[in-house]
Amino acid sequence: MYQTFLPLNRELESYLLVYFLSLIGQPAPQNQPHPPVCTFKTFMDCKPQTFSGTEGAVGLIRWFEKAESVFAICNCPAGDRVKFAAGTLLDGALTWWNAQVQLLGIEAANATTWDDFKELMREEYCPRDEIAKLENEYYHLTMVGSEIEAYVKRSYELADLCPNLSRPMPRRIELFIKGLPPRVKGLVTAANLNNLTQIVRLAHKIVDQEVESDSLPPRISSTTTAATTSTASAADGKRKWNGTDKGSNSTQPQKKTDTGSTRSFSQTASVNQNSSNRSGQGSYAGKLPLCSKCDLHHKGQCTRVCYRCNRPGHKARDCRTTLPAQQQPAQQAGRQQPQQTQGNQKGCYQCGAEGHFKRDCPQLRQNTGGGNGNNNKGNNAGNVARGRGFVLGAGEARNDGNVVTGTFSVNGVIASILFDSGADWSYVSLEFSSRLGLSPTLLVMKHIVEIANGKTIEATHVLLGCKIDLLGQVFDIDLIPITLGSFDVIVGMDWLSKYQAEILCKEKIIRVPLPSGEFLSVQGHRSGTPVSIVSAMKAQKYLRKGYPAVLALVTDSSSDERKIEDLPVVREYPDVFPEELPGLPPHRQVEFQIDLAPAAAPVARAPYRLAPGELQELSNQLQELLDRGFIRPSSSPWGAPVLFVKKKDGSFRMCVDYRELNKVTIKNRYPLPRIDDLFDQLQGSRFYSKIDLRSGYHQVRVREEDVPKTAFRTRYGHYEFLVMPFGLTNAPAVFMDLMNRVCKPYLDDFVIVFIDDILIYSKSKEDHERHLRLILELLRREQLYAKFSKCDFWIREVHFLGHIVNELGIHVDPAKIDAIRNWAAPKNPSEVRQFLGLAGYYRRFIQNFSKIAQPLTSLTQKKVVYSWGTK
Numbered sequence: 001m002y003q004t005f006l007p008l009n010r011e012l013e014s015y016l017l018v019y020f021l022s023l024i025g026q027p028a029p030q031n032q033p034h035p036p037v038c039t040f041k042t043f044m045d046c047k048p049q050t051f052s053g054t055e056g057a058v059g060l061i062r063w064f065e066k067a068e069s070v071f072a073i074c075n076c077p078a079g080d081r082v083k084f085a086a087g088t089l090l091d092g093a094l095t096w097w098n099a100q101v102q103l104l105g106i107e108a109a110n111a112t113t114w115d116d117f118k119e120l121m122r123e124e125y126c127p128r129d130e131i132a133k134l135e136n137e138y139y140h141l142t143m144v145g146s147e148i149e150a151y152v153k154r155s156y157e158l159a160d161l162c163p164n165l166s167r168p169m170p171r172r173i174e175l176f177i178k179g180l181p182p183r184v185k186g187l188v189t190a191a192n193l194n195n196l197t198q199i200v201r202l203a204h205k206i207v208d209q210e211v212e213s214d215s216l217p218p219r220i221s222s223t224t225t226a227a228t229t230s231t232a233s234a235a236d237g238k239r240k241w242n243g244t245d246k247g248s249n250s251t252q253p254q255k256k257t258d259t260g261s262t263r264s265f266s267q268t269a270s271v272n273q274n275s276s277n278r279s280g281q282g283s284y285a286g287k288l289p290l291c292s293k294c295d296l297h298h299k300g301q302c303t304r305v306c307y308r309c310n311r312p313g314h315k316a317r318d319c320r321t322t323l324p325a326q327q328q329p330a331q332q333a334g335r336q337q338p339q340q341t342q343g344n345q346k347g348c349y350q351c352g353a354e355g356h357f358k359r360d361c362p363q364l365r366q367n368t369g370g371g372n373g374n375n376n377k378g379n380n381a382g383n384v385a386r387g388r389g390f391v392l393g394a395g396e397a398r399n400d401g402n403v404v405t406g407t408f409s410v411n412g413v414i415a416s417i418l419f420d421s422g423a424d425w426s427y428v429s430l431e432f433s434s435r436l437g438l439s440p441t442l443l444v445m446k447h448i449v450e451i452a453n454g455k456t457i458e459a460t461h462v463l464l465g466c467k468i469d470l471l472g473q474v475f476d477i478d479l480i481p482i483t484l485g486s487f488d489v490i491v492g493m494d495w496l497s498k499y500q501a502e503i504l505c506k507e508k509i510i511r512v513p514l515p516s517g518e519f520l521s522v523q524g525h526r527s528g529t530p531v532s533i534v535s536a537m538k539a540q541k542y543l544r545k546g547y548p549a550v551l552a553l554v555t556d557s558s559s560d561e562r563k564i565e566d567l568p569v570v571r572e573y574p575d576v577f578p579e580e581l582p583g584l585p586p587h588r589q590v591e592f593q594i595d596l597a598p599a600a601a602p603v604a605r606a607p608y609r610l611a612p613g614e615l616q617e618l619s620n621q622l623q624e625l626l627d628r629g630f631i632r633p634s635s636s637p638w639g640a641p642v643l644f645v646k647k648k649d650g651s652f653r654m655c656v657d658y659r660e661l662n663k664v665t666i667k668n669r670y671p672l673p674r675i676d677d678l679f680d681q682l683q684g685s686r687f688y689s690k691i692d693l694r695s696g697y698h699q700v701r702v703r704e705e706d707v708p709k710t711a712f713r714t715r716y717g718h719y720e721f722l723v724m725p726f727g728l729t730n731a732p733a734v735f736m737d738l739m740n741r742v743c744k745p746y747l748d749d750f751v752i753v754f755i756d757d758i759l760i761y762s763k764s765k766e767d768h769e770r771h772l773r774l775i776l777e778l779l780r781r782e783q784l785y786a787k788f789s790k791c792d793f794w795i796r797e798v799h800f801l802g803h804i805v806n807e808l809g810i811h812v813d814p815a816k817i818d819a820i821r822n823w824a825a826p827k828n829p830s831e832v833r834q835f836l837g838l839a840g841y842y843r844r845f846i847q848n849f850s851k852i853a854q855p856l857t858s859l860t861q862k863k864v865v866y867s868w869g870t871k
Helices: 008-021 041-047 054-072 078-086 091-104 105-109 114-125 128-141 147-160 169-178 182-193 196-212 261-278 326-333 363-370 394-399 491-500 536-544 613-630 661-665 675-680 704-710 731-742 764-782 814-821 829-839 854-859
Strands: 384-388 404-409 413-421 427-429 441-450 456-470 473-482 489-491 502-504 508-515 519-523 629-632 642-646 652-656 687-691 712-714 717-721 751-754 757-762 792-795 797-800 805-806 809-812
Touching: 008 384, 041 078, 054 078, 054 114, 078 105, 078 114, 091 105, 091 114, 128 147, 147 169, 147 196, 169 182, 169 196, 182 196, 404 508, 404 519, 413 491, 427 456, 441 473, 441 629, 473 491, 473 536, 613 629, 613 652, 613 717, 642 712, 652 751, 675 751, 687 764, 687 797, 704 717, 731 751, 757 797, 792 797, 814 829, 829 854
Parallel strands: 384 441, 413 489, 427 473
Antiparallel strands: 404 413, 404 456, 427 489, 441 456, 456 473, 502 508, 508 519, 629 717, 642 652, 687 757, 687 792, 712 717, 751 757, 797 805, 805 809
16 A cells, blocks of 8 residues: 555655554564665765875776765765765865866755766766777777686776777677687677676686686686787787786887787796796696696697797797797898707707807897997998887877877978887988988998888988987987888987987977086977867866966958858848847747647656766856846746757757647647748749848747746756747747748748748849848848848859759759668668658659659558568
């Protein structure tokens, strides 16, 4: 019986239960303790984690998790969660929250839902560039070896930090399965589960089975982070990095990463594991024999090869070759690569080749006696010097924390320069080198330059004695011409070490010590995406911190924008084309009224959940409507929710969902004019002007007794419209009625009207001047205002109601034809009706339209089975 009173709060429900049981003579239920009331003291006694804003993205998610854990422990009600959590903010985070309180008001700020509060925190303390890196890591996250625990942990962290990728849940499940090893992925997919917990449990089980069968290597440890990403393919030519830094706030690119980073990581982990085994910790408990070559437990012959030279029989730590495997072919160019011999025969400790010892190795002589590699003394033309360089795009370099970019002068020519400590030498693009006015000098030994995608390119010349000008200080630099990407010059370690220059990555500054003992600080291009819009509060914060500010007005001098003063007749009526409506419209002969069906009761709906950006836009638009006098605070029993629709220009249009009100409104049957009838009036016309009213509906008042019915509910209050809002069922008919009354003296003589579109048509230029003046004078008298940017005057061809009108007649808009031609094949009767609605708009231009469309029309009937095909 008491259940009919739900929903009630838990305490009141308990009291009512006891009361009703006492009425029927039943004893009250025992052991029904009331849940304790959660206070801020109770909340703080659970020792929630604090957050100051400097902990980064991972620190933020840890703070979220701890706060939600405390909420569950102390039974914190939903309405107090944000208020209590804000009490744990410190330093910069507390300053940010205080600013939100000042902006929204203390009550509205504390009334923010926990989910909305988390979105605000993510927006503030997870910058877009950092989120982009995390999303990239999340998308490419893969499991290494058998480290399922580390993979699951990192996947869960990134899912919380990247809601755009992890929602909805099927998308998150797809990304989790995507990063599993192929065999595990296949078995998990075949299970066809849709619960993430079950999928994780199954993946654990399959990985354990694969480890037991030696299909996967033994697990390293539960604390090693073995999930790695590959953010760049070899074809892209980007530098590679992995996401194995445990506990890092963001994943930073690592320089000079070997192309086999994932494999190298697994091998290193295995070595660490075996080291711990030998020390007596975490010893192997299985039955597989220990291999003497790789120190791992497996059956049969060892198939592992050295990750450095790709040869069997030893590991990378014991390899005699100093160059990675991908460089071996280039190194051995021109001679046969020595084969690995059986037995204990070993080659040179420097290059791995046989036939000489390390002390006699040509590589050792060239590295120690060549200085910077550009010395022309000696005749060792067959020697090869190796360098390492990276090919980055300009956008990547500016967002890379380990490099600095800038625009400086080289030999008096402006150049785009990349300062990169990951490049062994300094390079210049082949195209730019021709502009420096220097003759290239042959290198003593050719340079094999390894770029980021693992490929090598050969350089045989150098430009000696180039001059680079940094803020008036000139430095010598030797540049090797090679093919570069987005930069003219790359300044590498040879120049940085020669002048003892430092790269301050965070500040994007190059510091060069001068002979005078002072330091030259060169500011490079700053990274990050430029902010297109900044709030006044944030602008003041930047100014207080000393950021330079420039107030600039940008205009497009090349645009041929029309001006009112350039148009005859129109320039006499500038007051008809204001930038904004001046305020409430006057009382007109037609006012908007809402007549309800008999016995209709007020309807109120809860506000829709809005994103943080939409909430800010809602606050701005409400203030704008209040300033103009279009809305006022309301205490009406009616209430419709608000949502936002994105316009073509990227801005938001606030829409009130009046569907419930429209259901109980008596429909106004005032007829809208037929399109065919309107166009019949245009015969013989040659000159046209089209006028579009500015926010037409807002130029009509709502009848005073009907104002409460227009009420709408928002986070920031309850309001009602004094002018006709968009979205009400009778709005088009009422506005059409108004325009017909206003334009009645000239209707179908030289003007036609369709709702808020006015078309003036004339047979001669003189007539058109008179007609245009009459209509503009009428609009001024009636205080109806137009939007100049959407109006056209004195034209010979006009787009009106989806058609093109000129002196030759009425034509179909080509854009509409393309829309019909490119319409996708309908998949159900509803889509067929949509297509027929668009095509039927032009049925007057198609002979026998109904016969042609008959097969489509038959598909919309209820008793016909939908079957799409050729008929």
